[in-house]
Amino acid sequence: MGLAPGSIVFADLSQGPQEINATVISAPRRIRIRQHQPGMRSEVIALVGNLNNQGLQIPGQIWLTWPASSESFGRGDQLKALISAGTGSHRRILSPEQLVRKPGHRLLAQFDIWRQSLIDHLWPHDDGWGCALLLGERRLLSPETRTHFKKTGLAHLLAISGLHIGLLLQILTRCGHRCSPHIGRIFRGSALFLVCLQVFMSGADAPAIRAAVSGVFFHLALNAGRNISLRQIWALNLLAWCLMGHAPPHPSATISLAAVMALQMAAVTHFDKPKKSILFSGFLASLGAHAALVWWTPFFSPWSALFTLLMLPVIALTWLTTQWTLLTGSDPTSFHCQMLWNLCIFLLEKIPEIFLKLPGTPLILTTLGPLTWTFLFISSVMLLTRRHQIAQLLLLLASLSTLLQSLPQEGLTLSLLSRGRGQAFLLTDRKDALLFDAGDTSAHDGGTDFIRRQLWKMNLKRLRGLFISHPHLDHQSAVPGLIAAKALDRIYLADSYRSQPQGQSLIHLANKYSVPLKWITDGTRFRIGAFEVFVISAEQPPIGGIQINDMSPLILIRWKETYILTSGDAQSGVLSASLITGPIDHVLIPHHGSPAPNLKSWLTRLQART
CATH class of the missing domain: 3.60.15.10 (Ribonuclease Z/Hydroxyacylglutathione hydrolase-like)
Structure with a gap:
């Protein structure tokens, strides 16, 4: 399909400068770099394959980086490049003159090139925020900013996720409800088109497509007043992720699935006094996500759900500002537009810094082992959703896992x-x-x-x-x-x-x-x-x-x-x-x-x- 690369087998390229011909495989992404020379603030990185060096075919792929000022490329495009830096599976092109494009005439390539023109229009006036939230270009944000969002449990806000798609659909639905029936039908009918447009604008890669599938599914089900079964959640998300080649145990798929499962357990739970508040559901989703996340990081933010709720208005404001800037063709340097962007950037950078000063942000989990913490987080979800017997079993498994971890183990x-x-x-x-x-x-x-x-x-x-x-x-x-x-x-x-x-x-x-x-x-x-x-x-x-x-x-x-x-x-x-x-x-x-x-x-x- 060309939407996402399958399993990556890296090519064995010799060291030193060399000229290659290759095909762009993945959506080209922007990377923010430290400013080493005037006018150079970002680079482009993409996975390339079908490598050919002086008529010799080289199996495998490499990650190739080139200056953002070069000609734009898309998936399926052919390129001829002089690789002059880098080692192993990551190689670099140092100047635009060392890169030549041979168009592949594919629809995805045209979308990729269009998306890069949108990035050029927004960047650097939005300081990377509009590009990150609407176009999926998180790496245009500074590493320090991304770290602040990770430590406060807000990293999911920087991903093109079901949350973004859900926000888009809810905005359209609300607007449709306030209009005449005819206009309302137009709003609802345009929702699918705009979701597809959002997917392609953000790169049409695996995360964007599975986010669209999840967002549309939840939106339709919730508007129909239905509770979605756990079996349906598993089937639909696993189907979307497997088709994209990023099924569990891939990190993003595993964490997303765990959060969705925990969120759904709140939706299908019947309380004497319902606790189906946004904050409660968000807290459950956070616990579910951390049940998987502990296999990759020891950091845990217990206030993640609250922080997310407080940040959503700012995220929505930035997202709408980005849409307004692009749809109206506004000059980002104009006074009113730049003033609005300055407000968004100030809030997006300062609020997480304030959150980091709160106690327990983040907590570093004690060294009980990832398996023990997975059992503990899932048991917490079960307790909060009143599945006490399952919670007791999971606590027993957590105790056994801790005991096994404490046994003497030898080996260098x-x-x-x-x-x-x-x-x-x-x-x-x-x-x-x-x-x-x-x-x-x-x-x-x-x-x-x-x-x-x-x-x-x-x-x-x-x-x-x-x-x-x-x-x-x-x-x-x-x-x-x-x-x-x-x-x-x-x-x-x-x-x-x-x-x-x-x-x-x-x-x-x-x-x-x-x-x-x-x-x-x-x-x-x-x-x-x-x-x-x-x-x-x-x-x-x-x-x-x-x-x-x-x-x-x-x-x-x-x-x-x-x-x-x-x-x-x-x-x-x-x-x-x-x-x-x-x-x-x-x-x-x-x-x-x-x-x-x-x-x-x-x-x-x-x-x-x-």
Whole structure:
């Protein structure tokens, strides 16, 4: 159908600049970027496939990013591009001149191009809000703003969801009821057309289509005065999600389905004194959503339903302002239009900031494990809907899950927690956890939230030790957040670390929060839980002029009969000077695996297994 890509198999492209021909597969989306050069505030990203490099067909797909000032593309369009940056499955085109479009003459491509022209009309006057709420371009909002909405339980307001479709239908229905019968029929008849238009305006991808299906279904059923059965909910939503290739356990489908199920349980429950208020239903939907959400994040906002209710008028005002701006062709820079946009932007940014100051916003759930919390949230829904027997059974299952989690578990786990440019290497045996570096410069918070989420999933409250190799941002950007969150028992540093200004500022922060520091030197040995740590070299000789990368200590960790070696960003001269030999079970290659002289011979000497 071309509406949504199926399962993604990434292509194995060689590194370095290269010219490719490809086909756009997914709806092109805009990304807000930090302003590195004048006039460049956003980029476009899309999944491309049917890759061809100098006549050689390359199986798989890649995510391709290009400047927003380039010619607009849509699904089915062919492109010819010079890829000059990026690695792995994410590649970039740096200038519009390196990209040429070959039109595919498909209806979806025309809608995609039209949608991008609407974005150009709104952005940047709406600061991304109109584009996000009407066109599904959430990534045009700043990362800080999206984080505020997540922590206050309002992230669902930024999605093209059944809520948006329902609002659209309710507005049309209300308008129709206040008009003459003939005009009312026109309003109701235009509802389906406008819903379809909304779907295509927001990209006609899986989330938009399943939102339209859910919104129309609920609207028609509620206007007919019918209660929708749980079986109907399951059947319709699963059908829509499966057709789009995003059925559970896909995160958005799972969370949406859990919220809809909880909401429906309130609708079919018969109370002596009905509690079918919007706030009560919203609270149930929040509990249902978090029953699934705990598999991805430990954050929970108990005030989410109330916050949503308070934000709905602002969301509706922004949505209507966007529609008015587009339908009337108003100049967003005109005085009245810009004044209205300034009001919307002020409310949308300031209200969540106020919510964040309230107690329990957000709560970080204790480390009972995702399964236990799923049982607890579902049991809460059952109790509130007076299904006491089911609630008792779920509470029993939650108790059993907690008991199983508390049983001793052995086994070494090695995890790389950096998703972009950076390094964060975690060792844990289910009791103790050591982290070697903590950086991710692709995340606006330096990777702090991601590291904390991964620890929570492993039922770990704190890190027994954090080893920082050297004071470069891609190795320590998450450290201030971890210190402020009181997630560290101790930080281990080489003496050379304090010689750099970046290192001195972080040491000051650690002292401010009373985080103990331990200074390591050549030959230092100590034990942290079941881990034996041996510092091979921490005071590097000035080989050809010492560089910050070469301040990285070489550290050998032993867990039972398993040996792990970390090397930070130490370069070839330091590696060659070390006398360590193998066999070593696991080696963290220095400098993110970048090619270096003598690296291959060094790895051969270590006889590394992985």
